[in-house]
Amino acid sequence: MVRILAATVLASVLTAGPAAAQNKIQIGCTATSDCASAMLAIDEGVFRKHGIEAEMVLIGINSNIPAAILSNSIQVGGPTSTVFLQAADGGLDLVAIGGATVMSPVTNNNIAAFVKNGITINSPKDFIGKKVGAPGLGAFLHVLFVKWLIEKGVDPKQVNFVEVTFPTMMDIMKSGSVDAVLTGEPFVTRMTNAGLGSVGARYASELNRTEPIIFYAASREWAEKNPEVVKKFRAAIAETAPVVNDDREKASVSISKFTKQPIELVKATPPNRSEPVLKPEQLAWWIEIMSSQKMLQSKMDLNKLILK
Amino acid sequence: MMADRVKALALPVSLLLIFEIWARSVHLHSDSLAPPSAIVVALWSALADGAILTATRDTLLSAFAGLFLGGSIGLALGILLGLLQPVDRLMEVTIEAIRPIPSIALLPIALIALGFGYRMEIAIVGFACVWPVLILTRAAVREVEPRLMEVSHALRLSPADRVRKIVVPAALPRIFVAFRLAAGIALIVAVTVEIAINPIGLGAAIMAAQQGLQADLMLAYLFWIGLIGFGLNAGLNLMQARLFGRAALVRDDA
Numbered sequence: 331m332v333r334i335l336a337a338t339v340l341a342s343v344l345t346a347g348p349a350a351a352q353n354k355i356q357i358g359c360t361a362t363s364d365c366a367s368a369m370l371a372i373d374e375g376v377f378r379k380h381g382i383e384a385e386m387v388l389i390g391i392n393s394n395i396p397a398a399i400l401s402n403s404i405q406v407g408g409p410t411s412t413v414f415l416q417a418a419d420g421g422l423d424l425v426a427i428g429g430a431t432v433m434s435p436v437t438n439n440n441i442a443a444f445v446k447n448g449i450t451i452n453s454p455k456d457f458i459g460k461k462v463g464a465p466g467l468g469a470f471l472h473v474l475f476v477k478w479l480i481e482k483g484v485d486p487k488q489v490n491f492v493e494v495t496f497p498t499m500m501d502i503m504k505s506g507s508v509d510a511v512l513t514g515e516p517f518v519t520r521m522t523n524a525g526l527g528s529v530g531a532r533y534a535s536e537l538n539r540t541e542p543i544i545f546y547a548a549s550r551e552w553a554e555k556n557p558e559v560v561k562k563f564r565a566a567i568a569e570t571a572p573v574v575n576d577d578r579e580k581a582s583v584s585i586s587k588f589t590k591q592p593i594e595l596v597k598a599t600p601p602n603r604s605e606p607v608l609k610p611e612q613l614a615w616w617i618e619i620m621s622s623q624k625m626l627q628s629k630m631d632l633n634k635l636i637l638k
Numbered sequence: 639m640m641a642d643r644v645k646a647l648a649l650p651v652s653l654l655l656i657f658e659i660w661a662r663s664v665h666l667h668s669d670s671l672a673p674p675s676a677i678v679v680a681l682w683s684a685l686a687d688g689a690i691l692t693a694t695r696d697t698l699l700s701a702f703a704g705l706f707l708g709g710s711i712g713l714a715l716g717i718l719l720g721l722l723q724p725v726d727r728l729m730e731v732t733i734e735a736i737r738p739i740p741s742i743a744l745l746p747i748a749l750i751a752l753g754f755g756y757r758m759e760i761a762i763v764g765f766a767c768v769w770p771v772l773i774l775t776r777a778a779v780r781e782v783e784p785r786l787m788e789v790s791h792a793l794r795l796s797p798a799d800r801v802r803k804i805v806v807p808a809a810l811p812r813i814f815v816a817f818r819l820a821a822g823i824a825l826i827v828a829v830t831v832e833i834a835i836n837p838i839g840l841g842a843a844i845m846a847a848q849q850g851l852q853a854d855l856m857l858a859y860l861f862w863i864g865l866i867g868f869g870l871n872a873g874l875n876l877m878q879a880r881l882f883g884r885a886a887l888v889r890d891d892a
Binding site: 358360361371386387389390391394398401402403404483496497498499500504520524589590591592595632 | 668670746749751754755831845847851
């Protein structure tokens, strides 16, 4: 009897292990507000309600997310559209499983090319010959800025781009090593208050787009093996995305907890607009502008990039 | 002796004081710098909530495991190549081709193959630690007093006994120096891996603090890593002096 009991317990432990593990996911994002819907779904117990055990993993650099997904260190990641498309273009078998954030009038207004004191930007042509710091070459803000320059008839090759990470922007601007930085809030306000310069262009506002900034992605293999988890993940995100957009207080607490940024700083900036639904045509725009900037080599199949 | 040490502290302490006064007088507004007093407060709170201790455990665990793994491989290969000249010549091109690869350059491959966590970090640290141990051990073994080797031949010791009873004891002080050198490298590489990719340990904590715009906490972690490096080196020096006495001091200059 004892043996049978022991065997039953052992069998249940052995079979319960993988089953439980399948519903356990790690979500990797950088220290921004873009994965707020996932952060909130953890803090408010929405994932648990849907039968998922989720955990957030803070990732230093967005471009590391595709490799982290493929190594199964994280099952879901929040790459920017540019990082995702470049990884997929490079042959990494990634698939988008849901939307995180999209550009919106409010958040577009947070994005700026901030110029140092003594430089006046009257038209996009004034950026010619200037040294402009971007958080990453080929990163979201950089690609958008290049698109804006092209639309305004400026050859981006005439602008010198260098990489400047967000946390060092303020000090780099203070030292005068660059003429401008491509940045967003809370850095624009902080640099303005410190008297380091002024906003040279609100280029995202002028582009006025509504395409995705960041979306949730997984490896195709994992997503196809775990359709139930993906379904539950989507349901949970669909439930928390409106809360992120409507309840700044709640969203700020979760964002501050994950990014470790002081709560006052997080509260001062509206989070990027959460949008749980991701449509193929939203990626088409990104593919088009990235191809025109020669950032993509292959012809990408939109229907394959987003999991049905 | 004591007075000398106090005197040596005078310069850094005054520099810190000057920096503190300057930071307060200009109302320092920076995401990279913070007054020393704020750093001390941040360090204290990170120690109090245990965050710094968990991160230290992760970093040291990876560094020591990598040191052990890489050191063991380096030691075994070093003894082998030191004793058998033909094998050494045969392996020279291979070793010299692999050795210059910066361990950090392996990060993208290591991330895809091993994923986040201890395994990846230990593998990278291990790779970095193989070479100094291998090269110094090989040199140490080659320089073992020839008469000792003659004695081992006269006694007809088996190859294993020759290594165990003659070669290793004779080369031990220099092998220890190799491990001390590798320990420093292990800590540097572990923290670098964490800063670049791995979301555990002190390096990741520095990055998180930087991205959270908490310059004081970031610098507190930096100071703490310095303390750990200093402590590690002091501990190993002490061990070396205790274990090998004057032999260690003489050999250290070599």
